[in-house]
Amino acid sequence: MNLLRAQVRRPWRLAAEASALLIAVVVAFPLYWMVLGAFKPAGEIESSEPRPWTLSPSLDSFRRVFEQQEFGRYFLNSVIVAVTVVIVSALIAFLAATAVTRFRFRFRTTLLIMFLVAQMVPVEALTIPLFFLMRDAGQLNTLGSLILPHIAFSLPFAIWMLRGFVKAVPEALEEAAYIDGASRARFLWQILFPLVFPGLVATSVFSFISAWNDFLFAKSFIISDTSQSTLPMALLVFFKPDEPDWGGVMAASTVMTIPVLIFFVLVQRRLVSGLGGAVKD
Amino acid sequence: MPVGRGWSRSSPRPWGGGGAPWIYLAPALVVLGGLLVYPIYQLGLISFFQYTQAQVSGGEPTTFRGLANYTELFGDPQFWQVLLATVVFAAACVVSTLAVGCASAVLLTRVRAVPRLALMMAALGAWATPAVTGSTVWLFLFDPDFGPVNRILGLGDHSWTYGRFSAFFLVLLEVVWCSFPFVMVTVYAGIRAVPGEVLEAAALDGASQWRIWRSVLAPMLRPILTVVTIQSVIWDFKIFTQIYVMTNGGGIAQQNLVLNVYAYQQAFASSQYSLGSAIGVVMLLILLAATLVYLRLLRRQGEEL
Numbered sequence: 001m002n003l004l005r006a007q008v009r010r011p012w013r014l015a016a017e018a019s020a021l022l023i024a025v026v027v028a029f030p031l032y033w034m035v036l037g038a039f040k041p042a043g044e045i046e047s048s049e050p051r052p053w054t055l056s057p058s059l060d061s062f063r064r065v066f067e068q069q070e071f072g073r074y075f076l077n078s079v080i081v082a083v084t085v086v087i088v089s090a091l092i093a094f095l096a097a098t099a100v101t102r103f104r105f106r107f108r109t110t111l112l113i114m115f116l117v118a119q120m121v122p123v124e125a126l127t128i129p130l131f132f133l134m135r136d137a138g139q140l141n142t143l144g145s146l147i148l149p150h151i152a153f154s155l156p157f158a159i160w161m162l163r164g165f166v167k168a169v170p171e172a173l174e175e176a177a178y179i180d181g182a183s184r185a186r187f188l189w190q191i192l193f194p195l196v197f198p199g200l201v202a203t204s205v206f207s208f209i210s211a212w213n214d215f216l217f218a219k220s221f222i223i224s225d226t227s228q229s230t231l232p233m234a235l236l237v238f239f240k241p242d243e244p245d246w247g248g249v250m251a252a253s254t255v256m257t258i259p260v261l262i263f264f265v266l267v268q269r270r271l272v273s274g275l276g277g278a279v280k281d
Numbered sequence: 282m283p284v285g286r287g288w289s290r291s292s293p294r295p296w297g298g299g300g301a302p303w304i305y306l307a308p309a310l311v312v313l314g315g316l317l318v319y320p321i322y323q324l325g326l327i328s329f330f331q332y333t334q335a336q337v338s339g340g341e342p343t344t345f346r347g348l349a350n351y352t353e354l355f356g357d358p359q360f361w362q363v364l365l366a367t368v369v370f371a372a373a374c375v376v377s378t379l380a381v382g383c384a385s386a387v388l389l390t391r392v393r394a395v396p397r398l399a400l401m402m403a404a405l406g407a408w409a410t411p412a413v414t415g416s417t418v419w420l421f422l423f424d425p426d427f428g429p430v431n432r433i434l435g436l437g438d439h440s441w442t443y444g445r446f447s448a449f450f451l452v453l454l455e456v457v458w459c460s461f462p463f464v465m466v467t468v469y470a471g472i473r474a475v476p477g478e479v480l481e482a483a484a485l486d487g488a489s490q491w492r493i494w495r496s497v498l499a500p501m502l503r504p505i506l507t508v509v510t511i512q513s514v515i516w517d518f519k520i521f522t523q524i525y526v527m528t529n530g531g532g533i534a535q536q537n538l539v540l541n542v543y544a545y546q547q548a549f550a551s552s553q554y555s556l557g558s559a560i561g562v563v564m565l566l567i568l569l570a571a572t573l574v575y576l577r578l579l580r581r582q583g584e585e586l
Contacts, residue, residue: 017396025403
């Protein structure tokens with residue numbers, strides 16, 4: 001890449017850097033406005049001359065958010081759903097990706113194509129049959145009704161993405177482990193798993209986001225027991241179409257976005273290299 | 282079998298007994314079978330039956346209607362209008378997302394560390410923002426009474442969600458904002474993965490910048506571009522949250538409905554479960570067709586599964 005960069009002439013590079021910074025500012029602005037709106041005092045947020053700063057930050061909106069309903073409870077529910085989905089789907093996808101890359105067997109290609117096709121399924125369209133399935137399984141109004149579908153829906157993409165990482169592990173390692181008398185399970189968990197871990201982190205970003213963002217299933221499956229609700233539903237309580245409580249919406253949005261931001265900052269290196277690794281094969 | 286050469290593809294591995302891969306695959310197949318394949322089958326089934334609130338509560342038996350739900354659906358002009366809106370809206374989202382994403386990726390390779398980090402962080406922030414949150418924040422930015430955008434553009438109290446096209450445009454902006462980072466990061470990772478020697482060789486042979494882009498980088502990036510395109514198509518075709526939240530359930534007089542929201546409204550607002558399912562089946566078939574095109578592209582590129 002150095003070569004490409006070395007050839008860029010100076011004025012061009014400055015123009016490119018100015019554009020990059022401009023895009024960064026535009027892209028970051030909605031997030032800045034969200035946090036700012038969360039800290040603005042009640043009178044200031046609903047002003048017809050909005051200022052890009054506030055002189056008297058207040059925690060009132062946050063207080064209102066946490067006092068109304070059981071916001072902490074919703075937060076915890078969202079965390080439980082997202083973390084369970086991430087861990088379970090990562091383990092299942094790791095096993096499946098190992099199977100389709102390290103073994104040759106009948107129907108292997110068919111399976112791979114099925115995993116690819118499965119990614120195309122508009123899962124929202126399955127809300128209706130899933131509603132009946134969850135009802136019959138007695139899972140309506142439980143976190144299970146959110147966890148189970150999201151595990152299933154994040155699997156195909158995770159398997160597809162992990163393939164590249166499992167492929168990249170040299171076969172000689174497997175051979176050496178075999179010759180040294182290690183069992184298959186031991187090779188899998190003590191050698192292959194740590195090597196593929198960066199890939200697991202990258203794929204977990206996608207399953208985390210899909211579970212954390214879930215709005216439709218929570219809306220459709222959690223209907224009578226609000227203690228099992230998740231953050232998106234709590235946020236929308238403040239968002240009444242005719243008279244939204246903008247301060248509350250921005251505070252709830254901030255609380256809802258921060259955990260994901262932290263997660264992203266922690267995994268961003270892995271994510272970039274992970275996406276590179278997944279598409280390199 | 283000499284050590285270090287790896288097992289050949291044809292010879293059976295000592296660890297790879299006939300049943301071994303299936304043991305590994307079992308959890309995935311069970312989960313996918315129960316929560317993906319079976320619901321798809323159910324979806325198809327419901328779409329052939331009479332299924333309204335009366336049947337759900339168990340008051341009436343379900344009756345087989347054959348293709349009646351589909352003829353009803355296809356006879357409804359609103360369905361065609363929503364289908365067209367969905368296709369056009371999704372296409373606009375895909376094209377804009379890819380354009381912004383690829384341009385930003387190229388930009389990232391041309392700048393020094395500080396601007397690169399700034400753009401990367403801002404993009405990751407947009408990517409990390411949950412759909413519900415992003416939707417409400419964008420509405421607030423464009424709010425006719427309290428939003429900063431109308432002040433900056435001097436639009437007074439112009440309402441963005443009142444007109445059909447401007448409402449769709451507002452949702453499109455939000456969609457591009459939250460989905461271009463995936464394209465940018467993936468394409469950037471792809472560009473970085475191109476070995477430096479290849480570019481050096483091309484430069485030594487006297488190839489121009491433009492020629493290097495066109496003849497060296499573009500073919501190497503094609504698989505990646507295929508991946509991000511198909512992912513964008515899938516995501517944008519089945520957008521739900523943004524439309525639902527930003528246009529308040531499908532817009533004024535349902536002017537901003539897309540298939541996914543339409544199916545939801547039919548099923549859960551009007552209790553027309555069979556019609557909602559029929560719409561779901563139509564969506565499934567359209568995406569399946571897109572998948573087949575994608576698979577053919579992969580095969581033409583000689584991609585080995």
